[in-house]
Structures are given as C-alpha cells and as structure tokens.
Amino acid sequence: MLNTYKILGLxxxxxxxxxxxxxxxxxxxxxxxxxxxxxxxxxxxxxxxTGMSKMNMSNSGTANxxxxxxxxxxxxxxxxxxxxxATLTVKAGTKVTWINHDDVPHTVxxxxxxxRSGTMDTDDQYSYTFSSPGTxxxxxxxxxxxxxxxxxx
Amino acid sequence: MSxxxxxxxxxxxxxxxxFLKCMAWAGAGxxxxxxxxxxxxxxLLQAGSRRGKFSxxxxxxxxxxxxxxxxxxxxxxxxxxxxxxxxxPETPAFLIHTxxxxxxxxxxxxDTASQxxxxxxxxxxxxTPGEHDxxxxxxxxxxxxxxxxxxxxxxxxxxxxxxxxxxxxxxxxLKQGSGTGLGGSGFGQLGQDQLTWLEKDVKGLSNxxxxxxxxxxxLWTIYPDWGWGTEDSAxxxxxxxxxxxxxxLNGHIHQVLQKVEGNVTFxxxxxxxxxxxxxxxxxxxxxxxxxxxxxVRTLLGLTEVTFVNNTSPLALVDSxxx
Numbered sequence: 206m207l208n209t210y211k212i213l214g215l216x217x218x219x220x221x222x223x224x225x226x227x228x229x230x231x232x233x234x235x236x237x238x239x240x241x242x243x244x245x246x247x248x249x250x251x252x253x254x255t256g257m258s259k260m261n262m263s264n265s266g267t268a269n270x271x272x273x274x275x276x277x278x279x280x281x282x283x284x285x286x287x288x289x290x291a292t293l294t295v296k297a298g299t300k301v302t303w304i305n306h307d308d309v310p311h312t313v314x315x316x317x318x319x320x321r322s323g324t325m326d327t328d329d330q331y332s333y334t335f336s337s338p339g340t341x342x343x344x345x346x347x348x349x350x351x352x353x354x355x356x357x358x
Numbered sequence: 359m360s361x362x363x364x365x366x367x368x369x370x371x372x373x374x375x376x377f378l379k380c381m382a383w384a385g386a387g388x389x390x391x392x393x394x395x396x397x398x399x400x401x402l403l404q405a406g407s408r409r410g411k412f413s414x415x416x417x418x419x420x421x422x423x424x425x426x427x428x429x430x431x432x433x434x435x436x437x438x439x440x441x442x443x444x445x446x447p448e449t450p451a452f453l454i455h456t457x458x459x460x461x462x463x464x465x466x467x468x469d470t471a472s473q474x475x476x477x478x479x480x481x482x483x484x485x486t487p488g489e490h491d492x493x494x495x496x497x498x499x500x501x502x503x504x505x506x507x508x509x510x511x512x513x514x515x516x517x518x519x520x521x522x523x524x525x526x527x528x529x530x531x532l533k534q535g536s537g538t539g540l541g542g543s544g545f546g547q548l549g550q551d552q553l554t555w556l557e558k559d560v561k562g563l564s565n566x567x568x569x570x571x572x573x574x575x576x577l578w579t580i581y582p583d584w585g586w587g588t589e590d591s592a593x594x595x596x597x598x599x600x601x602x603x604x605x606x607l608n609g610h611i612h613q614v615l616q617k618v619e620g621n622v623t624f625x626x627x628x629x630x631x632x633x634x635x636x637x638x639x640x641x642x643x644x645x646x647x648x649x650x651x652x653x654v655r656t657l658l659g660l661t662e663v664t665f666v667n668n669t670s671p672l673a674l675v676d677s678x679x680x
Binding site for chain 1: 463532583644
C-alpha cells in the first residue's frame with residue numbers, strides 16, 4: 206500500500222503562513238484599541254419576564270456611554286473567540302446582552318436549546334431575559350470550544 | 359490500524375516511514391521531510407501504470423458572503439476556482455465540495471454558490487455541509503438545496519470506476535466543549551445513526567475496494583484546543599480499517615495538511631475564501647487578516663485528485679489561485 210502525494214507549492218505556502226502569523230497577532234492590538242471606542246448599552250433595568258422560550262434579537266440598545274465592555278453590567282463581550290465574562294451572575298428578570306466584536310460570526314446557543322441567538326456577525330448584539338433562577342450554560346455553535354454560563358439567582 | 363507493508367518494496371517503505379515519522383503538522387521545521395514525500399510521490403507516479411485513471415476535484419470552504427480582510431470578495435475567488443477547474447486539461451469526472459459553501463447559511467448565499475457552480479464544466483457535484491451551512495437552522499436549508507439523493511442529515515455514498523466514495527456529515531448537533539473526551543470535546547461529530555449507516559454501507563465491499571471518505575471537519579485530531587477533530591471518527595475508521603486503501607478528504611481548517619496512518623491517508627484542502635493560521639500559532643482560529651492583496655491567492659486553492667491504480671489510489675495536487 207503506497208500513498209502517493211504531490212505537494213506542489215506547499216513549502217512556499219507554509220513559509221508564507223509562518224510569516225503572516227506575526228502580522229496577524231499584531232492586528233489583535235488594533236482590535237483591542239477599537240473595542241474601547243465601541244458604544245455599549247450599560248442599562249441593567251430588568252424587563253418584563255418573557256418566558257424561557259422567547260428569543261429577542263436586540264440591535265436597538267441606547268448608546269449613551271463609552272464605557273469599556275468589561276465594565277458594563279449584564280453584558281457579555283465576544284472577542285478573540287471567547288466570552289467575557291465567561292461566567293455572569295444576575296438576578297432573575299435580568300436582560301443579558303451579548304455583543305460580537307470578532308471579525309467572524311459567532312452564536313450564543315444554550316446547551317439545551319433554551320435560547321439560540323442565530324447568526325451574530327461582527328458588532329451584532331443578542332439579548333435574552335432570564336425570568337427564573339438556574340444555571341444556563343451556552344456555547345458558540347460555530348466554535349463549540351467557546352463556552353460560557355449565566356447563573357441566575 | 360492494519361497495515362499492508364508487506365506489499366511495499368523496501369526502499370519505498372523506508373521513504374514512507376521517514377515521511378510518517380516526521381510528518382508532524384506543526385510548524386515549518388518539518389518541511390524538508392515533506393520534500394521526501396514529494397519525491398517519493400513523483401517516483402511512484404512515474405512508475406505507476408495509470409490503469410483506470412480518472413480525476414476529480416475537491417473544492418472547499420467557499421464561504422460565500424465573507425467580505426472581510428484578507429478577501430473582500432469570496433464570491434469572486436470562488437468563481438476563479440471554478441474557472442481554474444474548467445481550465446484543467448482533462449475535465450474531472452466530478453467535483454466534491456467539502457463544506458462551508460456559505461458564510462452565514464443565508465438563502466441568497468446558497469443562491470450565489472449554486473449560480474457559480476452552474477458554470478462548472480463538470481455537472482456532477484457532491485456536497486457535504488460545513489458548520490457555516492447548518493448553524494442557524496440545523497441544516498434545513500442546506501438539505502433543501504444540496505441534499506438531493508442523500509440520506510439522514512445529508513450523508514451519502516456512491517461508486518465511480520471501482521472506487522467507493524463516502525460523504526459524511528460531522529457538523530450537526532455540535533455540543534459545547536470546554537474539555538476533552540466524549541461529550542465535551544467541542545469536536546465535530548458523526549452520531550450513532552450515521553455510524554450505523556456507514557457500517558452497513560461498506561459491509562458488502564471487498565477489502566481491495568479503494569475507499570474515499572469526504573467530510574467537512576477533519577476526521578483526525580489536528581488541534582483539540584480549536585476543536586479541529588471529530589469526536590467519533592475512530593469508530594467510523596474502525597469500519598474501514600479492513601480496506602487496503604482509504605483516503606480521507608476534509609476542509610474546515612483552510613490550509614493543506616496531510617497525514618499517513620497505516621493504510622489511511624488524511625488530507626485537508628485550502629479554502630477558496632480565506633486562509634487560517636497553522637494550528638496553535640495564533641490565539642484563535644479565524645481569517646489570517648494581514649495578508650497582502652497580491653499574496654491572498656497564493657493561500658487559496660483547490661485540490662485535484664487523480665486516481666492512479668488499485669494499489670496506490672490517489673495522487674493529490676493542491677494548486678493555488680495565484
């Protein structure tokens with residue numbers, strides 16, 4: 206049994222890729238700088254309970270602050286293929302908003318499909334109101350290694 | 359994995375072994391060994407009788423709808439790939455698209471992909487979905503558009519000139535995965551229904567039937583931290599291990615990687631849309647963004663596969679769009 210391959214151009218390709226990685230890493234700094242300028246919705250006012258099956262796509266958050274994402278309450282930032290904070294604790298009735306700051310699409314899918322965001326492209330938001338206590342683990346359907354949870358008290 | 363080393367002339371086996379030993383995917387340090395693989399391949403091709411020769415082309419990860427750095431027009435580069443296929447001296451028997459046809463599973467993105475593929479000289483095209491084709495509706499739209507003549511969630515098999523082709527779907531029902539191992543790997547998965555079907559599908563085939571398997575996410579574990587592997591691929595491969603020649607074609611990782619393990623050769627294809635970093639060389643997978651415009655096409659491409667003969671089944675040639 207022989208395995209026959211022609212690997213044309215591979216050497217050149219890998220070399221180029223190796224050089225590019227440095228460039229790519231440096232672009233992350235640019236992305237972080239940009240993040241600080243993105244307007245976010247710091248509102249934490251609970252909305253009426255919507256039931257666990259209801260999904261709300263929200264792109265209408267009132268942008269009245271330039272607060273850094275990590276400082277915004279009840280908000281989860283998606284950046285560099287991770288959810289931050291990875292664990293968020295809120296009171297029942299709280300609306301939580303996820304914002305995608307990556308250049309690739311992500312999703313927020315609860316493990317038991319209790320809520321699913323659908324496509325979140327760059328800078329898209331998704332909100333879900335947690336009406337009852339519990340632990341809700343979620344992940345990105347495109348990148349299942351990305352995980353997070355919301356603990357509702 | 360059973361092995362057919364006895365059939366291999368000693369010199370060639372030595373070459374293959376040194377290829378195996380150093381055929382690590384990580385980094386450029388193993389490039390000289392890749393050279394040995396190439397030399398070996400050339401020798402074999404020249405020596406081989408080309409009985410029953412036919413070729414097919416693998417295209418992958420067209421991500422129609424992607425419009426960011428480093429490629430603002432993934433539709434255009436996909437069109438270029440099809441033109442490149444059409445320009446081949448011999449029209450391939452068929453095309454295989456190994457998934458991520460679209461970027462966001464939108465109807466208009468599926469439409470655009472279909473439209474471009476209508477321009478292909480080879481009218482026969484086989485598909486398997488990527489996670490980008492199924493993540494919003496569990497594959498409903500994909501199956502409507504591209505799932506004709508498939509079973510279950512889109513898996514299929516067909517025979518061409520004595521070779522048995524198997525298209526597997528490993529991008530549905532993905533589970534969250536923060537750890538490793540069953541249920542928590544964040545890997546692709548085939549699922550029991552498909553595995554049951556696969557076992558039955560190959561049951562009546564003789565051991566000498568060449569097998570070609572195609573699926574989106576690699577069926578070998580390339581990089582667990584990025585979920586680049588398939589959770590239950592070992593079970594699938596266990597149904598195939600009795601066959602003398604198994605070739606596995608995947609996409610998903612947007613770069614060429616190859617591995618030989620016993621009588622199985624694994625191969626991943628480039629994307630026609632954007633390149634991704636080598637495993638572990640960046641904080642996360644995703645488009646390599648800062649690629650100079652004149653270099654992008656050197657990192658995009660397609661794979662032409664030529665069936666050579668019954669004992670050394672496939673010669674894979676990856677060409678770029680440059």
